[in-house]
Amino acid sequence: MAVSERRGLGRGSPAEWRPWLLLLLLLGGSSGRIHRLTLTGEKRADIQLNSFGFYTNGSLEVDLSLLRLGCQNTEEKAPLVGFSLTRVRSGSIRSYSNRDSHECPLRKNSSSLLVLFLINTKDLQVQVRKYGEQKKLFISAGLLPESSSEPGLPKSEHMVTPKVDHAGTTAAPDKAKSKPTGSQGDRQGVSGKDQELVLGLGHLNNSYNFSFHVVIGSRAEEGQYNLNFHNCDNSVPGQEQPFDITVMIREKNPEGYLSAAEIPLFKLYMVMSACFLGAGIFWVSILCKNTYNVFKIHWLMAALTFTKSISLLFHSINYYFINSQGHPIEGLAVMHYITHLLKGALLFITIALIGSGWAFVKYVLSDKEKKIFGIVIPLQVLANVAYIVIESREEGASDYGIWKEILFLVDLICCGTILFPVVWSIRHLQDASGTDGKVAVNLAKLKLFRHYYVMVICYIYFTRIIAILLRVVVPFQWQWLYQLLVEGSTLAFFVLTGYKFQPARDNPYLQLPQEDEEEMQMEQVMTDSGFREGLSKVNKTASGRELL
Numbered sequence: 308m309a310v311s312e313r314r315g316l317g318r319g320s321p322a323e324w325r326p327w328l329l330l331l332l333l334l335g336g337s338s339g340r341i342h343r344l345t346l347t348g349e350k351r352a353d354i355q356l357n358s359f360g361f362y363t364n365g366s367l368e369v370d371l372s373l374l375r376l377g378c379q380n381t382e383e384k385a386p387l388v389g390f391s392l393t394r395v396r397s398g399s400i401r402s403y404s405n406r407d408s409h410e411c412p413l414r415k416n417s418s419s420l421l422v423l424f425l426i427n428t429k430d431l432q433v434q435v436r437k438y439g440e441q442k443k444l445f446i447s448a449g450l451l452p453e454s455s456s457e458p459g460l461p462k463s464e465h466m467v468t469p470k471v472d473h474a475g476t477t478a479a480p481d482k483a484k485s486k487p488t489g490s491q492g493d494r495q496g497v498s499g500k501d502q503e504l505v506l507g508l509g510h511l512n513n514s515y516n517f518s519f520h521v522v523i524g525s526r527a528e529e530g531q532y533n534l535n536f537h538n539c540d541n542s543v544p545g546q547e548q549p550f551d552i553t554v555m556i557r558e559k560n561p562e563g564y565l566s567a568a569e570i571p572l573f574k575l576y577m578v579m580s581a582c583f584l585g586a587g588i589f590w591v592s593i594l595c596k597n598t599y600n601v602f603k604i605h606w607l608m609a610a611l612t613f614t615k616s617i618s619l620l621f622h623s624i625n626y627y628f629i630n631s632q633g634h635p636i637e638g639l640a641v642m643h644y645i646t647h648l649l650k651g652a653l654l655f656i657t658i659a660l661i662g663s664g665w666a667f668v669k670y671v672l673s674d675k676e677k678k679i680f681g682i683v684i685p686l687q688v689l690a691n692v693a694y695i696v697i698e699s700r701e702e703g704a705s706d707y708g709i710w711k712e713i714l715f716l717v718d719l720i721c722c723g724t725i726l727f728p729v730v731w732s733i734r735h736l737q738d739a740s741g742t743d744g745k746v747a748v749n750l751a752k753l754k755l756f757r758h759y760y761v762m763v764i765c766y767i768y769f770t771r772i773i774a775i776l777l778r779v780v781v782p783f784q785w786q787w788l789y790q791l792l793v794e795g796s797t798l799a800f801f802v803l804t805g806y807k808f809q810p811a812r813d814n815p816y817l818q819l820p821q822e823d824e825e826e827m828q829m830e831q832v833m834t835d836s837g838f839r840e841g842l843s844k845v846n847k848t849a850s851g852r853e854l855l
């Protein structure tokens with residue numbers, strides 16, 4: 308964080324800048340698609356570092372600036388640690404998710420593994436083992452030449468740059484005889500079941516370091532790649548040894564730093580932001596034309612639509628800067644998180660208020676409905692905090708999986724909770740339709756509430772279940788359809804909700820507050836004397852249609 312930004316925050320009162328400071332601190336660990344991960348005292352056997360979709364000429368650069376293994380044995384057998392690079396069909400599926408937890412991928416020649424980087428701390432070398440026919444997967448020591456000129460990538464003080472010999476292999480700085488087993492042909496991807504390339508391993512102050520890069524050379528090698536770090540000595544419970552690791556990962560496609568599935572998101576979010584903005588302007592024009600039937604909930608729906616549009620706008624701008632620079636602009640990222648938080652809270656509050664009939668049918672919430680709001684609002688705050696933490700954390704961080712599970716669980720609880728007000732309103736209308744004299748009106752409202760209930764269920768179903776299944780099924784370059792389905796379903800839900808609960812005279816949802824006690828008594832007299840027939844229908848459905 309720059310000094311000027313700290314001074315700017317200090318101008319206001321502590322109560323004003325404290326939430327902004329919290330968001331900025333959470334964003335401190337986020338660097339876009341240039342990932343920096345530092346773990347201290349880590350005991351996990353498998354660390355899922357990152358997943359990225361590569362096109363042809365895409366590159367993966369890894370700079371392991373510090374690896375310190377705890378309690379190293381003085382025996383002949385060196386610790387078995389290293390990286391694995393795997394290609395999977397979907398970014399949400401891990402290559403070793405179904406394997407035995409005690410089985411280390413570095414010990415197994417699995418067909419799902421593509422490349423292994425075995426770190427040999429005894430001989431100070433890194434053995435690169437390639438499996439399968441990977442003729443155009445180029446692997447070389449060091450980072451790409453243009454990376455050294457990019458800002459924001461300082462070399463670690465513990466880094467010892469290995470020397471590269473004329474054969475294209477790398478020699479360890481402390482050990483000149485490093486067993487170069489290949490020539491320039493290894494860099495060009497010689498085919499075979501088990502091809503090895505030896506890289507040098509730097510050693511300084513009881514820590515190890517090396518770097519390498521991988522280039523996707525043809526369309527046959529395009530796909531979703533997972534990079535993982537393994538410490539096989541920690542795969543047995545009860546025998547874990549803590550270790551420290553600092554690694555920089557940079558992925559890049561020919562068009563920028565975004566993954567293949569994320570490249571269309573800039574345009575997608577920009578188009579959807581314009582759609583929500585247009586829907587909000589149209590909704591406000593309807594409210595201005597029908598001021599006699601406008602309630603507070605109508606303006607809350609307008610605020611929700613505009614907040615959603617602004618959130619998508621900032622999200623689109625974030626993706627633009629990530630694609631061009633490798634990291635977002637902090638100020639714009641903070642604005643996106645703030646609008647995302649407001650949008651999430653307004654969405655669930657609006658759905659619950661409409662479902663309970665507040666401001667339309669009644670102006671006071673029941674005790675049960677107040678308890679629902681007391682649950683939904685804190686859960687939504689927690690869900691948005693979890694979202695911000697996940698976005699600011701690296702995928703390999705220890706608490707990344709915990710926050711991801713928290714977000715998923717809290718989101719499901721919120722989705723289930725907002726259905727209760729709608730169910731209670733349906734039950735109330737069912738009871739009232741048999742006892743109240745306004746049977747026709749109550750039945751029309753009952754039908755409307757049932758339709759709204761189905762709409763909410765479909766919205767939750769499409770955005771939480773169908774969208775996730777779509778992300779698993781489609782190829783890696785089409786995974787942006789997940790975001791398209793989510794945003795399209797949200798827009799359709801907003802439009803249908805506004806259509807069904809628009810401020811109109813013939814809307815059965817708005818008719819009960821318009822009648823006073825005298826009219827209700829007159830209607831009862833007309834019903835008892837037989838003069839109701841024909842009159843009540845004209846009054847209730849003047850346009851001769853239902854708003855369903």
